[in-house]
Amino acid sequence: MAQTPYEVLGVKPDASADEIRKIYRQLAKQFHPDLNPGKPEAEERFKAVSAAYDLLSDPEKRARYDRGEIDESGAERPPRSYYRGYAEGAEGRKYQPEGEMDLGDLEDLFAAFGSAGRGWRGRGGEGFRARGGDRHFTLTVDFVEAATGAKQRLSLAPEQWLDVTIPPGINDGQVLRLRGKGGPGLGGGPAGDALIEVHVAPHPLFRRDRDNIRMELPISLAEAVLGARVTVPTITGPVTMTIPKGSDTGAQLRLRGKGIQRKKGPGDQYVTLKVVVGPSGDPELAAFLEKWAPRHPFDPREGTRS
Protein backbone atom coordinates (compact mmCIF):
# COMPACT_ATOMS: atom_id res chain seq x y z
CA MET A 1 0.00 0.00 0.00
CA ALA A 2 1.22 3.47 -0.81
CA GLN A 3 2.17 5.76 2.05
CA THR A 4 -0.20 8.52 2.96
CA PRO A 5 1.15 12.03 2.39
CA TYR A 6 1.27 12.40 6.18
CA GLU A 7 3.51 9.36 6.45
CA VAL A 8 5.74 10.62 3.65
CA LEU A 9 6.35 13.85 5.56
CA GLY A 10 6.35 12.09 8.92
CA VAL A 11 3.69 14.34 10.46
CA LYS A 12 0.49 13.58 12.34
CA PRO A 13 -2.78 13.81 10.38
CA ASP A 14 -3.80 16.78 12.56
CA ALA A 15 -0.52 18.69 11.98
CA SER A 16 -0.92 22.43 11.42
CA ALA A 17 -0.13 24.04 8.08
CA ASP A 18 2.94 25.72 9.63
CA GLU A 19 4.23 22.45 10.99
CA ILE A 20 3.81 20.76 7.60
CA ARG A 21 5.57 23.59 5.84
CA LYS A 22 8.49 23.45 8.27
CA ILE A 23 8.93 19.69 7.90
CA TYR A 24 8.62 19.92 4.14
CA ARG A 25 11.36 22.53 3.89
CA GLN A 26 13.62 20.37 6.00
CA LEU A 27 13.05 17.27 3.89
CA ALA A 28 13.24 19.15 0.61
CA LYS A 29 16.61 20.56 1.59
CA GLN A 30 17.81 17.10 2.51
CA PHE A 31 16.66 15.28 -0.61
CA HIS A 32 16.71 17.84 -3.39
CA PRO A 33 18.05 15.92 -6.41
CA ASP A 34 20.28 18.74 -7.54
CA LEU A 35 21.92 18.75 -4.14
CA ASN A 36 22.28 14.96 -4.21
CA PRO A 37 23.77 14.07 -7.60
CA GLY A 38 24.35 10.37 -7.97
CA LYS A 39 21.74 9.41 -5.40
CA PRO A 40 18.64 8.28 -7.26
CA GLU A 41 16.94 7.46 -3.98
CA ALA A 42 17.12 11.13 -3.03
CA GLU A 43 15.15 12.06 -6.14
CA GLU A 44 12.53 9.46 -5.27
CA ARG A 45 12.22 10.84 -1.78
CA PHE A 46 12.11 14.39 -3.09
CA LYS A 47 9.34 13.57 -5.53
CA ALA A 48 7.36 11.82 -2.83
CA VAL A 49 7.89 14.68 -0.40
CA SER A 50 6.97 17.31 -3.02
CA ALA A 51 3.84 15.41 -4.03
CA ALA A 52 2.82 15.01 -0.41
CA TYR A 53 3.42 18.69 0.29
CA ASP A 54 1.56 19.74 -2.85
CA LEU A 55 -1.46 17.95 -1.57
CA LEU A 56 -1.26 18.93 2.08
CA SER A 57 -0.26 22.58 1.54
CA ASP A 58 -3.48 23.24 -0.36
CA PRO A 59 -6.30 23.39 2.22
CA GLU A 60 -8.88 22.41 -0.36
CA LYS A 61 -6.92 19.41 -1.64
CA ARG A 62 -6.03 18.41 1.89
CA ALA A 63 -9.68 18.48 2.91
CA ARG A 64 -10.65 16.43 -0.13
CA TYR A 65 -7.90 13.93 0.65
CA ASP A 66 -9.00 13.73 4.27
CA ARG A 67 -12.55 13.08 3.10
CA GLY A 68 -11.24 10.35 0.80
CA GLU A 69 -12.28 12.14 -2.38
CA ILE A 70 -8.81 11.98 -3.93
CA ASP A 71 -6.00 9.54 -3.38
CA GLU A 72 -2.42 10.38 -2.42
CA SER A 73 -1.37 10.73 -6.06
CA GLY A 74 -4.28 13.03 -6.79
CA ALA A 75 -1.97 16.00 -7.08
CA GLU A 76 1.07 14.53 -8.73
CA ARG A 77 3.13 17.00 -10.65
CA PRO A 78 3.76 16.61 -14.36
CA PRO A 79 7.15 15.01 -14.95
CA ARG A 80 9.87 17.58 -14.58
CA SER A 81 13.30 17.77 -16.20
CA TYR A 82 15.75 18.36 -13.42
CA TYR A 83 18.82 20.49 -13.97
CA ARG A 84 20.93 17.48 -13.06
CA GLY A 85 19.80 15.73 -16.25
CA TYR A 86 21.51 18.43 -18.30
CA ALA A 87 24.37 19.36 -16.05
CA GLU A 88 26.11 16.04 -16.41
CA GLY A 89 25.83 16.00 -20.19
CA ALA A 90 27.98 17.86 -22.67
CA GLU A 91 25.75 20.95 -22.46
CA GLY A 92 26.66 21.22 -18.77
CA ARG A 93 30.13 22.44 -19.79
CA LYS A 94 28.54 25.82 -20.25
CA TYR A 95 28.40 26.18 -16.47
CA GLN A 96 31.86 24.77 -15.88
CA PRO A 97 33.68 26.82 -13.25
CA GLU A 98 36.10 29.16 -14.98
CA GLY A 99 39.76 28.29 -14.73
CA GLU A 100 39.17 25.53 -12.25
CA MET A 101 39.07 22.14 -13.88
CA ASP A 102 39.21 22.78 -17.57
CA LEU A 103 40.68 19.42 -18.42
CA GLY A 104 41.52 19.45 -22.08
CA ASP A 105 42.09 15.75 -22.28
CA LEU A 106 42.47 12.71 -20.12
CA GLU A 107 46.16 13.20 -19.71
CA ASP A 108 45.59 16.46 -17.89
CA LEU A 109 43.26 14.63 -15.58
CA PHE A 110 45.92 12.08 -14.75
CA ALA A 111 48.39 14.85 -14.21
CA ALA A 112 45.90 16.51 -11.90
CA PHE A 113 45.29 13.39 -9.83
CA GLY A 114 48.56 11.47 -10.13
CA SER A 115 51.43 12.46 -7.88
CA ALA A 116 54.13 14.46 -9.57
CA GLY A 117 57.11 12.68 -11.03
CA ARG A 118 55.79 9.19 -10.97
CA GLY A 119 52.64 7.41 -11.91
CA TRP A 120 51.00 8.38 -15.14
CA ARG A 121 53.20 8.18 -18.20
CA GLY A 122 53.02 8.02 -21.96
CA ARG A 123 51.30 10.11 -24.58
CA GLY A 124 47.66 9.88 -25.47
CA GLY A 125 48.23 8.14 -28.79
CA GLU A 126 49.72 4.99 -27.35
CA GLY A 127 47.17 4.55 -24.59
CA PHE A 128 48.28 5.14 -21.05
CA ARG A 129 50.81 3.40 -18.89
CA ALA A 130 50.53 3.58 -15.19
CA ARG A 131 52.43 2.35 -12.23
CA GLY A 132 50.33 -0.03 -10.15
CA GLY A 133 49.03 1.08 -6.78
CA ASP A 134 50.86 0.35 -3.55
CA ARG A 135 49.25 -2.25 -1.35
CA HIS A 136 49.34 -1.92 2.41
CA PHE A 137 49.56 -4.78 4.89
CA THR A 138 50.26 -5.21 8.54
CA LEU A 139 52.17 -8.09 10.02
CA THR A 140 52.66 -8.92 13.68
CA VAL A 141 55.82 -10.80 14.58
CA ASP A 142 56.81 -12.07 17.98
CA PHE A 143 59.50 -10.36 19.97
CA VAL A 144 62.25 -12.91 19.38
CA GLU A 145 61.60 -13.07 15.61
CA ALA A 146 61.81 -9.30 15.43
CA ALA A 147 65.06 -9.34 17.39
CA THR A 148 66.82 -12.10 15.48
CA GLY A 149 65.21 -11.65 12.07
CA ALA A 150 62.91 -14.14 10.42
CA LYS A 151 61.12 -15.12 7.27
CA GLN A 152 57.37 -14.83 7.28
CA ARG A 153 54.76 -15.77 4.75
CA LEU A 154 52.03 -13.19 4.40
CA SER A 155 48.81 -14.57 2.98
CA LEU A 156 47.20 -12.11 0.55
CA ALA A 157 44.41 -14.28 -0.77
CA PRO A 158 43.89 -18.02 -1.15
CA GLU A 159 46.79 -19.40 -3.20
CA GLN A 160 48.53 -16.05 -3.08
CA TRP A 161 51.19 -15.07 -0.60
CA LEU A 162 54.18 -12.89 -0.11
CA ASP A 163 57.46 -14.03 1.47
CA VAL A 164 58.66 -11.33 3.80
CA THR A 165 62.15 -11.22 5.26
CA ILE A 166 62.12 -9.54 8.65
CA PRO A 167 65.55 -7.98 9.20
CA PRO A 168 67.10 -8.50 12.66
CA GLY A 169 66.22 -5.79 15.15
CA ILE A 170 63.18 -4.43 13.32
CA ASN A 171 61.30 -1.87 15.40
CA ASP A 172 57.63 -1.82 16.23
CA GLY A 173 55.77 0.18 13.56
CA GLN A 174 58.58 0.01 11.01
CA VAL A 175 57.40 -0.31 7.39
CA LEU A 176 59.04 -2.71 4.95
CA ARG A 177 58.74 -1.91 1.26
CA LEU A 178 58.77 -4.81 -1.19
CA ARG A 179 59.32 -3.31 -4.60
CA GLY A 180 57.06 -4.54 -7.37
CA LYS A 181 54.87 -6.58 -5.03
CA GLY A 182 51.93 -4.18 -5.07
CA GLY A 183 49.11 -3.83 -7.58
CA PRO A 184 49.82 -4.63 -11.24
CA GLY A 185 50.76 -1.77 -13.56
CA LEU A 186 48.44 -0.64 -16.34
CA GLY A 187 49.33 -0.76 -20.01
CA GLY A 188 52.76 -2.25 -19.31
CA GLY A 189 53.58 0.12 -16.48
CA PRO A 190 55.58 -1.12 -13.48
CA ALA A 191 53.83 -2.79 -10.56
CA GLY A 192 53.40 -0.87 -7.32
CA ASP A 193 55.05 -1.78 -4.03
CA ALA A 194 53.82 -3.76 -1.08
CA LEU A 195 54.17 -1.75 2.13
CA ILE A 196 54.16 -3.89 5.22
CA GLU A 197 53.80 -2.27 8.60
CA VAL A 198 55.41 -4.58 11.13
CA HIS A 199 54.16 -4.77 14.68
CA VAL A 200 56.30 -6.41 17.32
CA ALA A 201 54.39 -8.32 19.99
CA PRO A 202 55.59 -7.70 23.55
CA HIS A 203 57.54 -10.44 25.34
CA PRO A 204 56.86 -11.57 28.94
CA LEU A 205 60.58 -11.39 29.88
CA PHE A 206 62.49 -9.33 27.34
CA ARG A 207 62.41 -5.64 26.60
CA ARG A 208 64.18 -3.84 23.78
CA ASP A 209 66.46 -0.92 24.51
CA ARG A 210 67.84 0.08 21.10
CA ASP A 211 70.15 -2.83 20.22
CA ASN A 212 70.22 -4.16 23.77
CA ILE A 213 67.87 -6.60 25.43
CA ARG A 214 66.87 -6.06 29.03
CA MET A 215 65.31 -8.54 31.44
CA GLU A 216 64.79 -9.08 35.13
CA LEU A 217 66.05 -12.35 36.66
CA PRO A 218 64.66 -13.59 40.00
CA ILE A 219 67.28 -15.27 42.22
CA SER A 220 67.08 -16.88 45.65
CA LEU A 221 68.59 -15.39 48.78
CA ALA A 222 71.22 -18.14 48.83
CA GLU A 223 72.17 -17.45 45.22
CA ALA A 224 72.46 -13.78 46.03
CA VAL A 225 74.64 -14.31 49.09
CA LEU A 226 76.76 -17.22 47.96
CA GLY A 227 76.89 -16.62 44.23
CA ALA A 228 75.78 -19.17 41.64
CA ARG A 229 75.82 -20.26 38.03
CA VAL A 230 72.34 -19.97 36.60
CA THR A 231 70.71 -20.53 33.22
CA VAL A 232 69.40 -17.35 31.59
CA PRO A 233 67.19 -17.14 28.46
CA THR A 234 68.45 -14.97 25.61
CA ILE A 235 66.94 -14.23 22.21
CA THR A 236 69.17 -16.93 20.71
CA GLY A 237 68.60 -19.56 23.41
CA PRO A 238 69.60 -20.25 27.04
CA VAL A 239 73.11 -19.45 28.26
CA THR A 240 74.89 -19.95 31.60
CA MET A 241 75.72 -16.88 33.64
CA THR A 242 77.66 -16.44 36.88
CA ILE A 243 76.07 -14.49 39.70
CA PRO A 244 78.82 -13.05 41.85
CA LYS A 245 78.75 -13.50 45.63
CA GLY A 246 76.79 -10.87 47.51
CA SER A 247 74.66 -9.65 44.60
CA ASP A 248 71.80 -7.33 45.49
CA THR A 249 68.42 -6.76 43.97
CA GLY A 250 68.92 -4.24 41.18
CA ALA A 251 72.44 -5.36 40.33
CA GLN A 252 72.90 -5.43 36.59
CA LEU A 253 74.92 -8.08 34.77
CA ARG A 254 75.87 -7.87 31.14
CA LEU A 255 75.88 -10.73 28.66
CA ARG A 256 78.16 -9.30 26.02
CA GLY A 257 77.05 -9.70 22.41
CA LYS A 258 73.72 -11.31 23.29
CA GLY A 259 71.60 -8.40 22.04
CA ILE A 260 70.53 -7.56 18.50
CA GLN A 261 73.08 -8.69 15.90
CA ARG A 262 74.20 -5.71 13.83
CA LYS A 263 76.90 -5.39 11.23
CA LYS A 264 78.46 -2.56 13.21
CA GLY A 265 78.58 -4.84 16.25
CA PRO A 266 76.00 -6.65 18.32
CA GLY A 267 74.10 -5.23 21.26
CA ASP A 268 74.25 -6.76 24.73
CA GLN A 269 71.77 -8.34 27.09
CA TYR A 270 71.41 -6.71 30.48
CA VAL A 271 70.11 -8.85 33.31
CA THR A 272 68.80 -7.08 36.39
CA LEU A 273 68.77 -9.28 39.47
CA LYS A 274 65.82 -9.48 41.83
CA VAL A 275 66.24 -11.34 45.10
CA VAL A 276 63.15 -13.35 45.97
CA VAL A 277 62.68 -14.74 49.47
CA GLY A 278 59.84 -17.06 48.53
CA PRO A 279 56.13 -17.03 49.22
CA SER A 280 56.08 -18.03 52.92
CA GLY A 281 59.69 -17.67 53.96
CA ASP A 282 61.78 -20.58 55.17
CA PRO A 283 61.14 -21.36 58.89
CA GLU A 284 64.72 -22.55 59.39
CA LEU A 285 66.08 -19.43 57.78
CA ALA A 286 63.81 -17.37 59.99
CA ALA A 287 65.01 -19.25 63.08
CA PHE A 288 68.62 -18.72 62.03
CA LEU A 289 68.16 -15.04 61.45
CA GLU A 290 66.54 -14.56 64.85
CA LYS A 291 69.64 -15.97 66.55
CA TRP A 292 72.05 -14.38 64.12
CA ALA A 293 73.94 -11.37 65.38
CA PRO A 294 75.86 -9.92 62.46
CA ARG A 295 79.47 -9.09 63.18
CA HIS A 296 79.33 -6.18 60.71
CA PRO A 297 75.85 -4.69 61.11
CA PHE A 298 74.68 -2.30 58.41
CA ASP A 299 71.65 -0.15 57.85
CA PRO A 300 70.19 -0.59 54.35
CA ARG A 301 68.07 2.56 54.83
CA GLU A 302 70.97 4.79 55.74
CA GLY A 303 70.60 6.91 52.63
CA THR A 304 66.86 7.35 53.06
CA ARG A 305 67.01 9.38 56.27
CA SER A 306 66.59 13.06 56.03
Next chain:
Amino acid sequence: MIAFEELLDRFAGLDRRELSRWVENRWVLPERRDRTWIFHEIDVARVELILEVRREFAIDDEALSLVLGLLDQVYDLRRQLGRVCDALAAQPPEIQAAVRQALPRATEPDTSRD
Protein backbone atom coordinates in the same frame (compact mmCIF):
# COMPACT_ATOMS: atom_id res chain seq x y z
CA MET B 1 14.51 26.97 -26.48
CA ILE B 2 12.29 29.73 -25.19
CA ALA B 3 12.57 33.45 -25.04
CA PHE B 4 12.78 35.63 -21.95
CA GLU B 5 9.08 36.54 -21.95
CA GLU B 6 7.96 32.94 -22.33
CA LEU B 7 10.13 31.89 -19.45
CA LEU B 8 8.54 34.53 -17.21
CA ASP B 9 5.16 33.06 -18.10
CA ARG B 10 6.24 29.54 -17.37
CA PHE B 11 7.08 30.03 -13.71
CA ALA B 12 4.50 31.73 -11.60
CA GLY B 13 6.08 34.31 -9.34
CA LEU B 14 9.29 34.65 -11.35
CA ASP B 15 9.71 38.35 -11.77
CA ARG B 16 11.39 40.15 -14.61
CA ARG B 17 13.84 42.09 -12.47
CA GLU B 18 14.80 38.98 -10.57
CA LEU B 19 15.49 36.96 -13.71
CA SER B 20 17.47 39.83 -15.21
CA ARG B 21 19.61 39.97 -12.10
CA TRP B 22 20.32 36.23 -12.31
CA VAL B 23 21.49 36.70 -15.88
CA GLU B 24 23.63 39.70 -14.90
CA ASN B 25 25.15 37.67 -12.07
CA ARG B 26 25.93 34.99 -14.63
CA TRP B 27 24.00 32.44 -12.62
CA VAL B 28 22.09 31.67 -15.82
CA LEU B 29 23.76 31.97 -19.21
CA PRO B 30 21.09 32.39 -21.90
CA GLU B 31 22.03 33.04 -25.49
CA ARG B 32 21.86 36.65 -26.58
CA ARG B 33 19.88 36.95 -29.81
CA ASP B 34 18.22 39.95 -31.45
CA ARG B 35 18.14 42.11 -28.33
CA THR B 36 16.60 39.36 -26.28
CA TRP B 37 17.70 36.28 -24.45
CA ILE B 38 17.07 32.73 -25.59
CA PHE B 39 17.00 30.08 -22.89
CA HIS B 40 17.99 26.53 -23.77
CA GLU B 41 16.58 23.55 -21.89
CA ILE B 42 19.51 23.44 -19.48
CA ASP B 43 19.04 27.14 -18.71
CA VAL B 44 15.35 26.63 -18.02
CA ALA B 45 16.10 23.77 -15.67
CA ARG B 46 18.71 25.91 -13.94
CA VAL B 47 16.24 28.76 -13.54
CA GLU B 48 13.81 26.35 -11.91
CA LEU B 49 16.54 25.12 -9.59
CA ILE B 50 17.49 28.66 -8.57
CA LEU B 51 13.86 29.56 -8.10
CA GLU B 52 13.39 26.64 -5.74
CA VAL B 53 16.58 27.17 -3.84
CA ARG B 54 15.72 30.86 -3.34
CA ARG B 55 12.08 30.39 -2.37
CA GLU B 56 11.81 27.06 -0.64
CA PHE B 57 15.14 26.96 1.13
CA ALA B 58 15.19 30.66 1.97
CA ILE B 59 18.71 31.12 0.62
CA ASP B 60 19.80 34.69 -0.10
CA ASP B 61 21.84 35.94 -3.06
CA GLU B 62 25.18 35.67 -1.35
CA ALA B 63 24.68 32.08 -0.17
CA LEU B 64 23.12 31.18 -3.51
CA SER B 65 26.25 32.29 -5.30
CA LEU B 66 28.22 29.89 -3.10
CA VAL B 67 25.74 27.05 -3.60
CA LEU B 68 25.81 27.43 -7.37
CA GLY B 69 29.59 27.59 -7.38
CA LEU B 70 29.81 24.36 -5.44
CA LEU B 71 27.16 22.67 -7.58
CA ASP B 72 29.01 23.67 -10.74
CA GLN B 73 32.17 22.16 -9.35
CA VAL B 74 30.41 18.93 -8.43
CA TYR B 75 28.88 18.61 -11.89
CA ASP B 76 32.17 19.45 -13.52
CA LEU B 77 33.86 16.67 -11.55
CA ARG B 78 31.08 14.27 -12.45
CA ARG B 79 31.40 15.13 -16.14
CA GLN B 80 35.14 14.56 -16.01
CA LEU B 81 34.66 11.32 -14.12
CA GLY B 82 32.15 10.26 -16.75
CA ARG B 83 34.79 10.83 -19.42
CA VAL B 84 37.27 8.70 -17.53
CA CYS B 85 34.67 5.94 -17.22
CA ASP B 86 33.93 6.18 -20.94
CA ALA B 87 37.64 5.97 -21.72
CA LEU B 88 38.03 2.95 -19.44
CA ALA B 89 35.02 1.25 -20.98
CA ALA B 90 36.78 1.49 -24.35
CA GLN B 91 39.88 -0.31 -23.02
CA PRO B 92 40.59 -4.03 -23.45
CA PRO B 93 39.11 -6.25 -20.70
CA GLU B 94 42.45 -6.90 -18.97
CA ILE B 95 43.04 -3.20 -18.39
CA GLN B 96 39.51 -2.78 -17.10
CA ALA B 97 40.07 -5.71 -14.73
CA ALA B 98 43.35 -4.24 -13.51
CA VAL B 99 41.70 -0.89 -12.80
CA ARG B 100 38.82 -2.57 -11.02
CA GLN B 101 41.28 -4.46 -8.85
CA ALA B 102 43.29 -1.36 -8.07
CA LEU B 103 40.21 0.52 -6.86
CA PRO B 104 39.70 0.09 -3.12
CA ARG B 105 36.10 -0.71 -2.36
CA ALA B 106 34.57 2.03 -0.33
CA THR B 107 31.75 -0.16 0.90
CA GLU B 108 33.92 -2.89 2.39
CA PRO B 109 36.33 -2.46 5.28
CA ASP B 110 39.94 -3.00 4.28
CA THR B 111 40.50 -6.45 5.75
CA SER B 112 44.08 -6.66 4.53
CA ARG B 113 45.18 -4.46 7.40
CA ASP B 114 44.08 -6.83 10.15
